[in-house]
Amino acid sequence: MKILAAVDGSPFTRRMLAYLAAHDEWMGPQHEYTMLTVVTAVPPRAAAVLDKATLKSYYDDTAEKIFKPLRTFTGKQGLQASYVAKVGHAAEVISEAARKGKYDLVVMGSHGHGTLTNLVMGSVATKVLANCSTPVLLIR
Numbered sequence: 001m002k003i004l005a006a007v008d009g010s011p012f013t014r015r016m017l018a019y020l021a022a023h024d025e026w027m028g029p030q031h032e033y034t035m036l037t038v039v040t041a042v043p044p045r046a047a048a049v050l051d052k053a054t055l056k057s058y059y060d061d062t063a064e065k066i067f068k069p070l071r072t073f074t075g076k077q078g079l080q081a082s083y084v085a086k087v088g089h090a091a092e093v094i095s096e097a098a099r100k101g102k103y104d105l106v107v108m109g110s111h112g113h114g115t116l117t118n119l120v121m122g123s124v125a126t127k128v129l130a131n132c133s134t135p136v137l138l139i140r
Contacts, residue, residue, distance in 0.1 A: 002032045004103040005081075006094045006128070009037070009066035012109030016139040017073055020107065033074070033081035036097055037066045038090040059087055091127030098134040110138040 003026075007013045020026040039062045041047070047055055063085030074081045086093045098106045110125040125138055 001030070001104045002102070003034070004094070004098050004101060004106045004134070005033055005035050006090070006106060006108035006124075007035050007037050007066060007070060008090070008109075009069070010109065012139075013066075014109075016107060016109035017070075019139045021073075021077060026107075027077055027079065029078075029080065031079075033079055034097075034101065034103070035067065035070050035074075035081050035083045036094065037063050037083075037085050038093045039063055039085060039087050040090075041087050059085065090124045091131065094124070094128050095131040098132050103134050106132060106134050106136045108136065108138060110140050 005016070005020075007016075039059050042050070042055060042058065050058075063083075067083045067085070070081075070083070084097070086097070094106065094108070097103075106128065108125060108128065110123075125136075129136055129138075
């Protein structure tokens with residue numbers, strides 16, 4: 001199974017990884033994992049005064065802070081995973097990556113807010129569910 005794991009380094013990502021590790025059916029060489037993190041874009045006015053190398057370095061460093069513990073986790077679990085960092089709005093990027101990469105499943109942690117909170121504030125998980133044609137496994 002080709003699995004896209006949306007990760008952000010939060011406790012919800014750690015909970016999602018713990019869930020996967022606790023369920024043998026999600027682990028093993030029969031699955032192909034891609035760890036995707038989405039770095040929020042620097043506002044256009046701020047980006048305009050930065051040179052491209054500095055901006056790229058910021059995005060790369062931010063992604064690496066998230067990926068470093070994940071590399072340790074996947075190594076301990078014996079998983080082969082690829083790591084992809086993109087810049088943009090998380091829900092849009094995750095949904096587009098799932099579609100373009102022809103993944104079988106998207107796995108992501110959720111904050112577990114109620115429906116009322118999602119109506120008022122919105123949620124990456126809610127937006128991914130609404131925009132993604134790939135099945136999504138939310139871990140709370």
